[in-house]
Amino acid sequence: MKIVYINIVIVLFLWSCKKEQIKRQNNDFAESLLTSYVNTFIGTDGPGNTYPGATLPFGMVQLSPDIGIPGWDRIAGYYYQDSIISGFSHTHLTGTGAGDLYDILVMPTNSRFSERIKENNYKPFSKFSHENEKSSPGYYTVDLLDYGIKAELTATNRVGIHRYTFPKDTATAIHIDLGYALNWDKPTDTFIEKVNDSTLQGYRMSTGWAKDQRVYFVMQFSKPFQNYTMYTDDREITTSSVQGENTKAVVHYQTSDQEQIIIKTGLSTANIEGAMASLEQETEGFDFDQYKEKAQETWEKELQKIKIKTADADKRAIFYTMMYQSMLAPTLLSDTNGNYKGANDTIAQAIGFNRYDTFSLWDTFRAAHPLYTITQPERVPDMIQSLLAHYKETGLLPVWSMQGNETNMMIGYHAVPVIVDAYFKGFDFDVELAYKACKESAMVNDRQIDVYKDLGYIPIGEHHENWSVSKTLEYAYDDWCIAMFARDLGKQEDYEYFMSRSQNWKNMYNEKRSWIQPKNDIGDFIEPFIPKEYTTYFCESNAWQYYWFVPQDIDGLIKKTGGKERFTQKLDSMFSYDPEPGDKLPIFSTGMIGQYAHGNEPSHHVAFLYNYVNQSSKTQELTQEILSKQYQNQPNGHCGNEDCGQMSSWYIFSSLGFYPVNPAQGAYLLTSPIFEEATIQLPKGKVFTIKTKNRSAQNTYISNVTLNGEPLKQLFITHKNILAGGLLEFEMSDKPNDSKFINMGLPEINKIYQ
Numbered sequence: 001m002k003i004v005y006i007n008i009v010i011v012l013f014l015w016s017c018k019k020e021q022i023k024r025q026n027n028d029f030a031e032s033l034l035t036s037y038v039n040t041f042i043g044t045d046g047p048g049n050t051y052p053g054a055t056l057p058f059g060m061v062q063l064s065p066d067i068g069i070p071g072w073d074r075i076a077g078y079y080y081q082d083s084i085i086s087g088f089s090h091t092h093l094t095g096t097g098a099g100d101l102y103d104i105l106v107m108p109t110n111s112r113f114s115e116r117i118k119e120n121n122y123k124p125f126s127k128f129s130h131e132n133e134k135s136s137p138g139y140y141t142v143d144l145l146d147y148g149i150k151a152e153l154t155a156t157n158r159v160g161i162h163r164y165t166f167p168k169d170t171a172t173a174i175h176i177d178l179g180y181a182l183n184w185d186k187p188t189d190t191f192i193e194k195v196n197d198s199t200l201q202g203y204r205m206s207t208g209w210a211k212d213q214r215v216y217f218v219m220q221f222s223k224p225f226q227n228y229t230m231y232t233d234d235r236e237i238t239t240s241s242v243q244g245e246n247t248k249a250v251v252h253y254q255t256s257d258q259e260q261i262i263i264k265t266g267l268s269t270a271n272i273e274g275a276m277a278s279l280e281q282e283t284e285g286f287d288f289d290q291y292k293e294k295a296q297e298t299w300e301k302e303l304q305k306i307k308i309k310t311a312d313a314d315k316r317a318i319f320y321t322m323m324y325q326s327m328l329a330p331t332l333l334s335d336t337n338g339n340y341k342g343a344n345d346t347i348a349q350a351i352g353f354n355r356y357d358t359f360s361l362w363d364t365f366r367a368a369h370p371l372y373t374i375t376q377p378e379r380v381p382d383m384i385q386s387l388l389a390h391y392k393e394t395g396l397l398p399v400w401s402m403q404g405n406e407t408n409m410m411i412g413y414h415a416v417p418v419i420v421d422a423y424f425k426g427f428d429f430d431v432e433l434a435y436k437a438c439k440e441s442a443m444v445n446d447r448q449i450d451v452y453k454d455l456g457y458i459p460i461g462e463h464h465e466n467w468s469v470s471k472t473l474e475y476a477y478d479d480w481c482i483a484m485f486a487r488d489l490g491k492q493e494d495y496e497y498f499m500s501r502s503q504n505w506k507n508m509y510n511e512k513r514s515w516i517q518p519k520n521d522i523g524d525f526i527e528p529f530i531p532k533e534y535t536t537y538f539c540e541s542n543a544w545q546y547y548w549f550v551p552q553d554i555d556g557l558i559k560k561t562g563g564k565e566r567f568t569q570k571l572d573s574m575f576s577y578d579p580e581p582g583d584k585l586p587i588f589s590t591g592m593i594g595q596y597a598h599g600n601e602p603s604h605h606v607a608f609l610y611n612y613v614n615q616s617s618k619t620q621e622l623t624q625e626i627l628s629k630q631y632q633n634q635p636n637g638h639c640g641n642e643d644c645g646q647m648s649s650w651y652i653f654s655s656l657g658f659y660p661v662n663p664a665q666g667a668y669l670l671t672s673p674i675f676e677e678a679t680i681q682l683p684k685g686k687v688f689t690i691k692t693k694n695r696s697a698q699n700t701y702i703s704n705v706t707l708n709g710e711p712l713k714q715l716f717i718t719h720k721n722i723l724a725g726g727l728l729e730f731e732m733s734d735k736p737n738d739s740k741f742i743n744m745g746l747p748e749i750n751k752i753y754q
Contacts, residue, residue, distance in 0.1 A: 034303035035296050037320040040135040041635045043095060045080035047590055047599060048638030048647075050325065051092045052078060052135040054153040054160070056295055057302050058356065058379065060267055060332035062092040063153045063160035065142060066102060068120035070183045072587070075099045077182065080635040085144065086125040087177065088153060090160045090265060091215065093402075094328040095642025096360065097588075098409070099183020100209040100402070104176065104217055104265065108164045110255075111171040113146035124175060137303075137324055138295025154292040157332055158278035162263040163288040166255040173253070174263070176200060176219065179233075179246030184208040192249045193241030197224040200249055201272050202241075210405035214341045215267055218275040222262040222286035225251035262286040269404055270339035270347050281336045302327060305375050306652070309677040314633040319655060319675075322631070322648035326368060326375075329644035330356040330383060333404060341404035344393040354379075356386040359401045360644035361418065362410035363601050367649040369418045370660040373425050374722060377683055384422050384429045387415045391437040396444060411467055411539055412474035413441045417664035420481040424488070424666050425719055435489060438482050442475075442498070449475065451521075457507040459521040460537060469508055469518050470539035470602075473549045476504040480552035481664045505550050509560050514570075516547055532583065532595060540588045541602045544574055544595035548606045551662040555612075555750065564613040571609060575622065591630045591639030593622070598630045599640020604650050605661045608669040611715050612746055617701050617736030620672040623654045624700055627674055656680075656690055657730060658717060666719040667749050672700055673730055686725030693731045703733035703740070715741055716749055 043050030053064020068086025087107035132143035150165040178190035192202035268274030334340040334355035342348035397415035480502035486494035518537035531543035590599030607622035657673030
């Protein structure tokens with residue numbers, strides 16, 4: 001008995017120790033900085049086109065390494081598979097297919113290495129290794145191995161801050177290259193001058209995707225340089241300033257071993273005075289660690305807006321990286337004085353708000369902007385005012401705007417759903433001006449809107465980006481948004497007109513073939529027609545992928561397809577009809593599941609459509625598959641372009657268990673959450689919590705849903721439900737439960753704005 005007693009005591013003691021260890025681990029997790037989970041390298045390999053450098057949420061500066069070699073893989077300046085760095089420039093696009101920006105390249109060198117290569121246009125470069133490279137939100141560091149120089153980067157909203165740790169050398173130099181260009185970017189006029197022995201200032205005018213880009217800068221050095229050299233077209237100029245298309249300054253030092261030099265670069269799109277104001281108002285002194293710490297604190301505050309509980313380290317890393325990447329665009333355009341380069345090429349001023357740009361609206365209207373209405377309520381009014389500022393400057397809302405320019409990339413007038421969504425969610429802005437901007441942007445006679453108004457669809461044409469079917473469908477959706485806006489404002493005539501236009505998608509529906517097909521200008525469907533082919537009739541997609549883009553009228557699409565059973569069959573085929581080995585897939589058809597392409601935005605809502613036909617378990621299966629297979633905690637972790645926050649926002653919504661199929665409706669369709677618990681911090685101290693019971697690798701189906709303890713009567717929640725705070729609780733099972741959710745009120749979703 002004595003031995004048994006001793007064994008019991010030992011077991012109890014070990015159990016107590018284990019319990020205390022688990023408790024400590026849980027406390028450590030609760031107290032860990034969320035920034036430590038972010039992997040800024042996700043998307044820097046493969047098709048993601050992200051950058052790993054230093055920036056703040058929605059900041060003007062994106063200070064990041066440049067490989068210096070052009071190409072699709074290096075569209076964001078950096079490519080994980082490469083082994084050289086040619087410098088660090090101050091502006092970059094996140095996750096796009098557009099090779100632009102790369103303004104104001106800085107590269108430190110010394111006497112240890114002087115090799116040049118044709119591939120990077122004979123610019124200074126150095127080899128680097130990922131073993132000597134680290135990155136976290138607001139901070140990046142790498143060792144330039146050929147020079148023995150350690151580079152570190154951080155940023156404020158409008159100031160890029162470098163710290164270089166040098167070896168002993170009598171020929172240390174820092175190159176400031178304004179002629180450096182990559183991919184689509186081309187300098188048109190650059191200027192740099194020495195102000196004193198520790199300050200340079202100037203500007204870089206360039207063209208590319210955005211035709212009139214202007215970046216003014218003031219650059220301050222923590223250590224006066226001994227001398228300097230100015231260059232134009234690589235010819236040395238013996239003056240204190242230089243102007244031309246291709247200019248450069250090199251400042252020279254003698255450095256002792258481990259000596260550090262800090263550089264601060266203030267930016268403005270308006271003038272040099274604005275760049276100086278950025279420096280003066282956002283920085284004081286040269287304490288690099290202070291700015292680094294402040295940047296990380298800023299990011300931590302943003303990431304704390306959603307807290308998740310999961311034992312899966314990769315899921316945690318992916319979630320917080322997606323949170324991070326969702327906040328890299330739009331970016332600040334106005335300086336601290338409110339001045340900015342307007343879309344009409346004047347210098348405008350934002351009074352009472354921050355002017356943003358880099359609106360990748362064809363991508364981000366779908367999920368990123370709806371996410372901002374939850375996580376960025378303080379910024380949404382400024383974003384709307386920025387869209388309206390573009391309208392006041394040009395007479396139209398932006399299509400895809402960047403650096404105070406309209407690029408006219410992609411299609412639709414998708415600033416409309418962003419504005420309408422914000423209006424119905426109660427954000428404060430000039431409503432009459434907003435309505436006027438929406439209506440006028442839909443009534444112009446360019447981008448084939450005149451033909452669309454006349455025929456009720458856009459016919460095929462000779463242009464390689466005719467995209468007639470896609471344009472018709474997207475214009476029709478935006479028209480529905482305007483109709484809802486008009487009705488709520490009591491503009492009945494406008495409501496009826498735009499509501500009628502919102503049905504234009506039906507004009508391209510071929511009843512005989514049950515496909516949405518291209519037509520010519522006399523109304524004949526084009527034959528032969530092969531739905532899986534990628535043609536000029538569809539924008540970066542095929543007929544399979546665009547068939548489902550009628551978010552304003554899913555019920556109507558179900559009826560056109562032949563009812564719920566036929567609609568379900570077609571959805572099943574969408575996800576099972578795999579491309580054949582001989583099919584030619586374009587670069588944007590990635591993340592394929594059958595004909596579904598998660599790597600491109602038109603597919604993003606499709607998995608949720610099973611909720612409309614009493615087969616919600618298939619939505620749950622598919623979203624789990626996409627979350628687990630199309631997002632990875634590794635550099636090649638995105639299945640397609642990240643696209644300024646859209647790909648990451650899809651993950652955030654879907655992993656939490658809900659998604660906005662109609663982005664301007666204020667409703668979110670449900671699916672299975674992948675976390676044990678998630679809490680969303682809301683204004684006024686409110687919290688919305690999502691919990692899952694009985695979740696496991698096998699239990700992935702929803703068996704029951706309650707909202708604040710009451711059984712949910714529909715398979716969606718509203719934005720108002722979230723803002724009110726409360727508890728959304730899912731109970732999970734290992735078996736589909738479609739029969740339980742039949743007639744759970746999905747038709748009610750159509751009445752939200754009625």
